Amino acid sequence: MIEAFLSSPFFGxxxxxxAWCAGLWVQKxxxxxxxxxxxxxxxxxxLLLVSLKxxxxxxxxxxxxxxxxxxxxxxMLALNVYQQRRLLGEYFLPVVAGCLAGSLASIASVLLLSWxxxxxxxxxxxxxxxxxxxxxxxxxxxxxxxxxGLTVTAVLIAGVTGAMFAPLFARLFHIxxxxxxxxxxxxxxxxxxxxxxxxxxxxxxxxxxxxxxVCGIITSVLAxxx
Amino acid sequence: MNITGQLAxxxxxCLAAQCIAALLPVAFPASVIGMLLLLGLLLLRGxxxxxxxxxxxxxxxxxxxxxVAPCVGLLEHTDALLDCLVPFFVIAxxxxxxxxxxxxxxxxxxxxxxxxxxxxx
Numbered sequence: 001m002i003e004a005f006l007s008s009p010f011f012g013x014x015x016x017x018x019a020w021c022a023g024l025w026v027q028k029x030x031x032x033x034x035x036x037x038x039x040x041x042x043x044x045x046x047l048l049l050v051s052l053k054x055x056x057x058x059x060x061x062x063x064x065x066x067x068x069x070x071x072x073x074x075x076m077l078a079l080n081v082y083q084q085r086r087l088l089g090e091y092f093l094p095v096v097a098g099c100l101a102g103s104l105a106s107i108a109s110v111l112l113l114s115w116x117x118x119x120x121x122x123x124x125x126x127x128x129x130x131x132x133x134x135x136x137x138x139x140x141x142x143x144x145x146x147x148x149g150l151t152v153t154a155v156l157i158a159g160v161t162g163a164m165f166a167p168l169f170a171r172l173f174h175i176x177x178x179x180x181x182x183x184x185x186x187x188x189x190x191x192x193x194x195x196x197x198x199x200x201x202x203x204x205x206x207x208x209x210x211x212x213x214v215c216g217i218i219t220s221v222l223a224x225x226x
Numbered sequence: 227m228n229i230t231g232q233l234a235x236x237x238x239x240c241l242a243a244q245c246i247a248a249l250l251p252v253a254f255p256a257s258v259i260g261m262l263l264l265l266g267l268l269l270l271r272g273x274x275x276x277x278x279x280x281x282x283x284x285x286x287x288x289x290x291x292x293x294v295a296p297c298v299g300l301l302e303h304t305d306a307l308l309d310c311l312v313p314f315f316v317i318a319x320x321x322x323x324x325x326x327x328x329x330x331x332x333x334x335x336x337x338x339x340x341x342x343x344x345x346x347x
Binding site for chain 2: 012016019020036037038041042045046049050056059060063064066067069070071072073074075076077078079080081082083085091093094095097098099100101102103104105106109110113114117118119122123127130131134135136138139140142143144147148149150151152153154156157158161162165166169170172173175176177179180181183184185187188189191211213216217220224
């Protein structure tokens with residue numbers, strides 16, 4: 001009975017869906033950025049697997065079916081860029097130049113700090129795409145020999161940091177232009193930052209969502225030369 | 227278009243992207259190729275917004291859900307993470323304001339130059 005339960009792909013699928021619903025509930029109740037559904041559901045599943053000594057392979061039978069959806073989830077971001085095409089056309093040069101500068105700064109700072117702290121190549125490759133949205137970050141990480149789980153963790157840390165401190169960064173660095181502010185939020189903290197940008201203003205939110213896709217494309221190209 | 231038709235278009239773009247990625251001499255993410263392919267199709271009106279809006283809306287609203295499994299995959303790499311937990315955390319946090327600064331100041335400088343140029347003419 002237990003064996004049939006754990007060897008079914010529906011075990012991983014049910015657990016993921018259930019934990020996700022719990023994560024949504026926790027975020028709704030607390031409203032905290034730190035309590036985002038991805039983090040809460042991951043912690044819940046790991047705690048359950050570890051405490052009940054359930055092998056990861058049993059979870060992965062169903063969990064890996066969801067991993068298959070990573071490509072469509074990234075591909076559909078094209079619709080977002082298409083819907084914002086007029087705004088992107090209006091600010092094309094500053095946005096592309098800004099995203100290029102941000103992506104270069106991200107890669108250069110990760111490489112420099114990883115080298116100074118003596119991290120190995122696999123960990124560095126996992127950290128390299130930490131500023132771009134999870135879907136693209138995983139693809140870049142895998143193509144450079146990184147570990148997807150570590151990459152998602154780094155992406156989450158960057159997202160939470162950016163979402164929490166975006167207004168402070170704007171004051172600290174004297175950023176007064178809403179286009180610059182929105183694009184910078186999307187460039188450093190992707191979707192989680194965009195949620196914060198929505199609270200700040202409409203232009204900031206739109207520019208932040210454009211920056212997610214532009215930075216993803218630029219970082220993918222830059223990673224080819226790493 | 228019904229939801230299965232919309233899924234067929236999205237999966238078809240993913241399939242084409244994976245074939246293109248396999249033909250490339252360098253390791254470039256198929257998902258990014260697919261994104262560019264779909265954007266090209268939308269701009270050239272080969273695919274209309276209404277052909278993919280429902281399925282994209284669902285995926286967009288629940289995007290993070292599809293990353294739960296890779297996050298749980300960390301269980302397989304706890305040793306690797308614990309070995310470098312502090313530098314890993316420090317790098318992920320410290321580089322975030324650096325990216326913000328580089329992006330925002332580049333845009334702000336270009337916008338200021340544009341305004342200056344516009345004011346002179």
